Amino acid sequence: MAIYRLGSVAASAGNMLNAIGLLRQLRRLAVFSGLAVLGGLTACSDSAINSPHPAGEDADETVLYSNFSERPKHLDPARSYSSDEGRFIDQIYDPPLQYHYLKRPYELEANTLTQLPDIVYTNTNGDVVTENAADLAFSTYVFTLKPGIYYQPHPAFATNAAGDPLYRFDTAADSVAFHGLEDFDQTATRELVADDYIYQIKRLADPANLSPIRGLLAEYIVGMDAFAGTVTAARKQLKQTDPRFQQTDWLDLREYPLQGVEQQGDYQFSVRLNGKYPQFKYWLAMHFFAPLPALVDAFYHQPGLADRNIVLDWHPVGTGPFMMTKNDPNEAIILQRNPNYRDDFYPSEGEPGDAEAGLLDAAGARLPLIDKAVYRLEKESIPLWTKFLQGYYDRSGIASDSFDQAVSIGSTGVNLSAEMQAMGIGMEIEVVPGTYYLAFNMLDPVVGGLSEPGSAVLPDPVMQERARKLRQAIAIAYNQEEAISIFANGRGEVAQSPIPPGIFGYQSGQRGINSYVFDWDPNARSTGSKTAGAPVRKSLDEARRLLAEAGYPDGRDAVTGEPLVLNLDTPSGGGGASANQIWMIKQFGKLNIQLNIRGSDYNRFKEKMRSGNAQLFQWGWMADYPDAENFMFLLYSANGQVVTGGSGVNSSNYANADYDRLFEQMKLMPDSPQRLALIDQMLAIYHHDAPWASAWHPHSYVLNNPWVKNTKAHGISKAVLKYFGIDNAERQQARAERNQPVLWPLILVAVLMLILMVPGYRAYQRRQHARVITRQHPDTGGQY
CATH class of the missing domain: 3.10.105.10 (Dipeptide-binding Protein; Domain 3)
Structure with a gap:
């Protein structure tokens, strides 16, 4: 019995000592944890913990960071008619013409062509007439392509030893292992040829593609309505008679002639219009007229792929400066430099004042000037604005909530606020057309x-x-x-x-x-x-x-x-x-x-x-x-x-x-x-x-952080990403300066924690000491 009581006393004393030790350990832990947090924050100047981007994403590449709020609905160049979609696909697809980046008024120039199209005017007998002739019946545009233009790497171009397409599936079961475009291990490329442009024009004419400009073009391109009727009838017949067509729903448009469009060699083709339509040249600078090979169209129509969004509307294929390597509408859209992009160079002339604005500093540089563009999903304007100010987005519009912070309006017009000027931020103002x-x-x-x-x-x-x-x-x-x-x-x-x-x-x-x-x-x-x-x-x-x-x-x-x-x-x-x-x-x-x-x-x-x-x-x-x-x-x-x-x-x-x-x-x-x-x-x-x-x-x-170079508002063209430059070193330095950790709140919290712990610790010690000196021995009655 006595042994038991003595053991209880020892246990109580041990518990008391353990508690005191534990309290001391907690106090030390609080101090060291606070120091560790402060040290960690101090060490994060190059890779701040508040960055929305993965660490090292732009370490070896020049990356432009931007955002989007809603997923692009259509990435098929025959269907897309939205500026939100154009900001992506216009960097990927190559129409025959483009706008000069710097010149105003807007000026068209050859893109994939050796020169602007030749135009031949004829009457109903086929005789050449002048542009203003009373008997002018047709305008024929003749296009000559630059040789040596290649498509981005894509599995549609991959072939086997016999030269046949490597990926061909007869049934949906054959393609079940492919859940995304990244599951296709083999990719290849192919040279751009005239037939690719012809095929795309036929896609515009095909009612099945629901092109928003088909009705307008049908008024001018000779034979377009007739072609639409022909392929509609062919598709209806194949649905009833061809088991293969019933699975793929792909019609090879190359098999059906379009009267007004003619191939004249691997690098030349022509388009004939009814009468005269001077505005046609502007359509030739839009993604509607970008080339699309028939084999790419066939690839995306294979059985089972549409069930997993492996379709052209999600995964565009072009010869432009960029290719889409990620399309996750819940997270990010990424455009990567097309490794097969042709020789293309920054313009060496522009408007008066462009040189003074630094817009000709990159004259003659090979395009694109950046390696990658990352667009992250941002649905709320305030977080987006905050990240722009922190340096995590390179360019930004101005929402109403942030307008007063960004801009001041006075007798001299619209100016950047003092805060924006102090950060070196620049502003583009343009009257939108x-x-x-x-x-x-x-x-x-x-x-x-x-x-x-x-x-x-x-x-x-x-x-x-x-x-x-x-x-x-x-x-x-x-x-x-x-x-x-x-x-x-x-x-x-x-x-x-x-x-x-x-x-x-x-x-x-x-x-x-x-x-x-x-x-x-x-x-x-x-x-x-x-x-x-x-x-x-x-x-x-x-x-x-x-x-x-x-x-x-x-x-x-x-x-x-x-x-x-x-x-x-x-x-x-x-x-x-x-x-x-x-x-x-x-x-x-x-x-x-x-x-x-x-x-x-x-x-x-x-x-x-x-x-x-x-x-x-x-x-x-x-x-x-x-x-x-x-x-x-x-x-x-x-x-x-x-x-x-x-x-x-x-x-x-x-x-x-x-x-x-x-x-x-x-x-x-x-x-x-x-x-x-x-x-x-x-x-x-x-x-x-x-x-x-x-x-x-x-x-x-539009606001630009100071490390963004060569930006000039262009109200018509969206195909401007290839001209933008980024100074990585300047951005890294600015991010470090703008995201310095604020340490005093943490230090204050740590001090307050210590202050609050001391009275509790002392009170605990007094209670334990009082219990020790007043306790009586159960056998002798003495105190210990």
């Missing part, structure tokens, strides 16, 4: 006054005049300048016509204003302008006068006394009105017009537009090519949405016979004083009829 507009549906009886296309009912001239004055009144009251200031941080300018700056036909100053909406004040000055004179919006009194003449004095029907209610149709269903829509309601409220927002899902909205049941709507158009025709056709009656069944670009269904006549004269003319005179007449009609209530041209603000 595009137009956003608030439009009326001209088929609506209240705001339009036109009759349905093909209707036997003629429009009532009185109602047309009333509707015109109503549109003019709204155009005056709708303060587009204020909308740009509030909702775009001032990044835009009021449009006086559909044609944006930088496109022939745009007129600035007093000559270009819409005199039905603005007066010219010679003493006024636009923000940032150094010259006097600016348009000033007409008064609300003038708008109210027009509204009364339209039959709606003070916003009420003069006959019934009912308030005038107009409907704005939008592709956003559910929820309350947005801040922009509330602002719009107030704009119409200036005239006591009630604006009703009718939101619907996108498909329903498109159906309203297609059938002409919308009343007011907002729309936009970005330049496909730098020509006035590409904007003036937005009001050409033959392009009306209702007339074309929804495919036309004239969303307002505007129709004016005089405008149409002038457009048909203007559209095929070269830029000249005569063409400008026609454009001026068309704009006078547009101003008078007011089919759009208001419009504006957006401005693009």
